[in-house]
Amino acid sequence: MDRISELPDALLFEILSYLPTREVVTTMVLSKRWKYLYTFVPTLEYDHNSYPDGEDRSFSRFVYSSLLLHEAPVLQVLSFVLGQNTGSIDIGVCVRTAIKRHARHLNIEIDDTCSAETINPVILPTSLYTGCTMLVSLGLDNVVLMDSSSTVSFPSLKILGLLSVKYPNNEFVPKIFAGCPVLENLFVDRCPGDNVNLFVVRVPTLKILLLQKVLDIHADGFLIDAPCLELMGINVNTKGFCGIEHNMPKIDAASMCVTCNRTEQILSSLTSLQQLRLCLMTSKDAYPEGLAFNRLVELTLCTSEPEWLNLLMRLLKDSPKLRVLKLEQVHLREAVNPRPCWNEPTHVPSCLLSSLETFQWSQYEGREEEIKVAKFIIRNSACLKNATFYPKSTDPVEKLEMLIELSVSPRSSSICQLDFGRETPTVRDIFHDHRLMKRLRQTYQKNCDKNGFP
Template sequence: MDSISELPDALLLKILSLLPTARDIVATMVLSKRWQPLWMMVPRLVYDDSYQNLEYGSFSRFVDKSLFLHEAPVIETLHFRLGKTCGSGDIRVWIRAADKCFVRRLIIEFDSSSSASPAILPRSLYTGCRMLAILKLTKTVLVDVTSPISFPSLKRLILLSVKYPSEEFVQRMLSNCPVLELLYVEQCPDDNVTIFTIRVPSLKTLILRKSVDKRKGSEDGFVIDAPSLERLDIQDDYRGGFCVIENEMPNIVEADVDVAYGHPGKVLSSITSVKHLTLCITSSKDAYPVGSIFGCLVFLNICTLEIEWLNLLMSVLRDAPILRALKLEQSHSCPGPQPRPCWSEPSSVPECVTSSLETLKWTEYEGGGEEKEVIGFILRNGSCLKKVSISSNSTDRDKKFEMIKELAFLSRRSPTCHLTFE
């Protein structure tokens, strides 16, 4: 212990920051006089009221006292894990303390397994914490305010199963985040928002999640206006949902579109500048407008679980002239036997297959008739293919051996390609 105590304060503070909770950090003060004042300068504090089964009253007093005594000029991370009945007055005091300590990263998580009501956050959270750069809220309730909302420094906002006062409040809150770069939203069924509107000119990364049971029988959706967006990741299993993109997003580099919409074209037609694209959609019909060209697309990942995946694949290959890498996989678990897609060899070979496609990776390959036709088509015409990697989840050794023989025969038509099978 003596040798550790001789380390400089900066290094000791980093070591203390690695401890699981604030209670563990405070406990180090008993080690020696050298350690007594150090805990008050640690820039990362995690308060967990489920830790060691503490009574909430004891936990609340501990948080109050330790925050009052804390002397760090800036707290980089202040993290609350709340699993029991939590008084609104306590949270109000802690958020006021966060503002005084110039907290840069604030996390408030309410234990989703708890039967208690979600935590109601005070108005001071979005009117006083002007130094916040990162805010993460989980299973909490936001209340409306008449005073202006202000997050002038906020760059990352993560909202998981949060309840809002209204749709208008969501728009007003986001419009007052002038430097926001990342927004992650996971909606819950009763969050009081039917149409989630995101109009943030500075936004670069947008991640949206909505479950199938969001609001059965109604039209729920997203409206997006984010002209600076570089990454879009949307997962919406609700077949009655929609996504409207109000303006083009010319800076999109990466997109993951996993939706059950009947007409996803409004999304895909707005991201034609994408370079890395992952798709899982239920229908290839009207997937995107005829004539759209993915002129920058170099990597394509398509889910092979949906019945329409083959038609979607051929459409995108036709409209992606410089595609270099293709990945085919079942990105979801299969609930049961699925209808097999139909394969009809196209009358012309997509330009990318003959001139730019270099790698093909296929996971969960089953060796069905249409799968063999697809891979045979690509191997026959893939003039630039360098590597094809196939893997199967089959436990039938004879079946796998047959797959290997068939693939080895097909690969002879592409002598420059290296084929591997797992």
Template sequence: MDRLSQLPEALLLRIMSLLPAKDVVATMVLSKQWQLLWMLVPKLVYDDSYQDIEYGRFSRFVDRSLTLHEAPVLDTLHLKLGKTSCGSGDIRVWIKAVDKRCLRELIVEFDSNNSSVVLPVSLYTCCRMLVTLKLNNAVLVDVTSSFSFPSLKNLSLVSMKYPGDELIKTFLSSCPVLEDLVVKRCLDDNVTIFNVRVSSLKFLVLHNKGDPDSGFVIDTPSLECLDIFDNSGEFCVIENDMTKIVKADVCFDNANAQQLLGSISSVKRLYLCVPFSKDAYPVGSVFHCLVSLTLCTCETEWLNLLMCMLRDSPKLRALKLIQDHSFRSESRPCWNEPSAVPECLLTSLETLEWVKYEGKEEEKELAAFILRNGNCLKRVTISSKSTDLKEKYEILKELSLLSRRSPTCQIAFN
């Protein structure tokens, strides 16, 4: 302990920031030097399940420690709440207690079994200096007065419920410099159209496991990274092309992907899992900037979709095939060799990685086609799905005998 006490105060505070608040406060009994040090820790994490403390004692502990805390700037206040007795009144008191501390990051997360707590109005009025706000499993209250988060750059809304569509518009419009938005919807969140109209947004995660008649409207002209997963939504409307997009993960179980893929045709790195091929993106779209494509092979149409993407991605350098989900149909995809070899195979494709290769006839035909025409191929990596050593050996032997157009192409088996 003496050696620890000799460390610079700034380093001690940083170390203490890694501890739960209960342990931070407990350091006051170590020595006279430590008696007041905890009051300056810039990060406080309160977890009401920690050491199974009774909620009344936990609430009083939070009240008192926040009142005594003296750091002029509080970087993080993290509330992990699971007890059923917690309500909006407690949170209102705690938010007001740090109102003058220039709070930069507020995280409020409830246990999934206690997702009916309504967050207080003080959330909108007290935390104007927030840079990061993360809310999980709670209910946002409606407000009639205007509010603003002038410094908020990072917002996460996970399994939240809302008073209606309008609050979403009001909330996002109150964040003029928002750059990073995470939205993971749940059933019965009381929102039909989730409007994301943020001109400053650069990173967007949209996951929809909500009501089947719900959807998204997206207007994000500055977007650079997109992660969108929708297995239940009715619609996804894109109001502007995302010309600055660099990376996108697109996973749809419905026909919403067409307009979306058309709006991100300038993407450089793309993950794709959609259940169709002919209408996956608008006719005439060309992915001029696409250099890396990962395609999920769980859908029956994946093979046709792949050939479309190869045809329309003239600069593709890296291709990865992976079965991320269970195969969703008993029917197998059908291989039809294209009449013309895609330009990327002749001029740019350098690597092929195939994860969970099964050695089915259509897979062997595709592998043979790529190896036979891959003029620039440098490395092909195959991971077999089979656990039978004899079966794996036969698969690998077949692949190793396939002819290769590129004399420098190496085949590796994992």
């Protein structure tokens, strides 16, 4: 311990920043050298889960006393995770601390405040909108935002997370984004009854966007205007309007699970994509005729919806450089939905003749239309190197019959390897668990970690 105590203050502060605040405070008893060090550590993280049930008052006292004694002129990280029973903590004190100490990264999370059972939701003071001018990242979870006559101002904010947040009205959401002139990463997880019908994201500097919405009966939708977007994930089920204004020439990858009245105003803005994961309920009006995805090299398409087959053939026709094709049954098919009908096209898509190398099919059932589609792709793909099928059935006899059925199909490529995967992937949630969505979340978290944001 003596050797560590000889280290300079700056290095000790760095070491202490990696410890929970509760443990940092306990270092004051080590020696005179450590007695006041904790009051200058630039990271404060308070989590009510670190206190056993029934010790909410102790947690509250600890929060207030440590904030009162803390003297660091600048806080790199200030984080609060508060439970319903610790809601008596004055959230205004938390915000005032962030303002006074010029906090760079602020996180405020309240458990279950967005649920209908909540009696006393935590309302953030309007001082948050104008006083935290040094914030680089802001995370809000299960809180209520108050309306403010003043302009929202986050001049340095680059990362914003809005999880289960309730807003004053429709107009307040664009007001928030208008006050973030350098925002690059946005993560929105909407909740039922958030007081917003059309969620408008108009951010010219935005590079990464994750937008998902908990399923409910409200007919709300979204509108996105972010011409610099590079990475996007959207999982929205709505009866309302869904659209993207202007093209996105820089976008590289997107995961789209969208249920809405019309989708042509979405895909027509994404022609620069290289990687696309898609689940749509419609194909006839999915995007305008004549549109081409000339940069698309990897496509993952959901086979759960009735129109998936028509959508697949359209995308194959309009994606001349496609190298990887993956089909997967993400959602359980509804029994009332009609089975798609296969009509073999008169012309083979150019991507099959010149570029497709990998073909994978998860949750393959060996239905009539599936067999015909699989045989068509295998028979006409001149560059195909491997075709892998993951049967939905666990019956070894059924799996063998499926393999034999496909094995006798002619192959255009002499090097094509046909295989049935050893493990059958489970039905995965399109937003949370897919590889592309993991990439989106990891990129978001990487940016948070880079800036010291929890």
